[in-house]
Amino acid sequence: MKPKPKRVATKKILELLAEMYPDAHCELDFRNPFELLIATILSAQSTDRQVNIVTKGLFERYPQPENYIDLTEEELAKEIRGLGLYRNKSRNILQTCKILTSQYGGRVPESRAALEALPGVGRKTANVVLSNAFDVPALAVDTHVLRVSNRLALADSENPLEVEKQITRRVPRKEWTDTHHRIIWHGRRVCAARNPKCEVCDLLPYCWYGKNHMEPLTKSSHGK
Structure with a gap:
């Protein structure tokens, strides 16, 4: 696996996530x-x-x-x-x-x-x-956020608190909550733990994991 890049196109990734999941929200049912x-x-x-x-x-x-x-x-x-x-x-x-x-x-x-x-x-x-x-800007780190943020190089840690700190340093405070939901939706719908759908992901050009994941698959298919 190639090393993660030192710089990542955070702004472009956030823009694409917003386009991909404009209605992202908490999927737990609650009234209060x-x-x-x-x-x-x-x-x-x-x-x-x-x-x-x-x-x-x-x-x-x-x-x-x-x-x-x-x-x-x-x-x-x-x-x-x-x-x-x-x-x-x-x-x-x-x-x-x-x-x-x-x-x-x-x-x-x-x-x-x-x-x-x-x-x-x-x-x-x-x-x-x-x-x-309570509409207080916050970014909860669950397994989806941990996995997807590391794959996109928005974070580089397996520690949830450290991942939260790294993402919130990159993302404007007013966007923390929406970013949390969009990353979770992406993890559930495209960037699964096993068999991620890199080939159909709009984030692929900006994703260090996706590009390195697809490369050996492409070489393998050509080698047959």
Whole structure:
């Protein structure tokens, strides 16, 4: 594999992503900050599609933090059993709902520090809630953002926090949230972990991974 370039056409990549995914948005279903918080906690090691199936009934039965207070971990675990790590998520959600009810009047706090103090909430979840529920510019780094940003050379790290820092240094603050969504959409629709569709990707001329991935395939086909 060839080394990554020292310079990358960040502006052109961002322009193309905007053209490719003009409607990119959070694909978790939610109606308020609380639902987004719970859905994002549930999304760890689960797809948004799986989470949306589970939360459709969950949010109808338990729409507010106080509705969870009397549930046992086993009862909530049954509600979310179709998702990965459901037992840990059940415990964290119940503890979080108790804190929201006792300390915040049932509302989701709007500060990063307060969000990250909640059980089951790390920096990625806090960034998702801040940007999508409260319109605070933030760039959450999930597996898609980690993979795609490294392939495009927008970042050069396997550490999510370092990737976030590198991307936010390149991208204007007002574009952090949209860039987050566009990169995720690209990762889900084109730049898959396995068998990325480099041959149909509009970003190929600016993608160090794509150009180096396609080159050996082209040589192999010509060699037959």
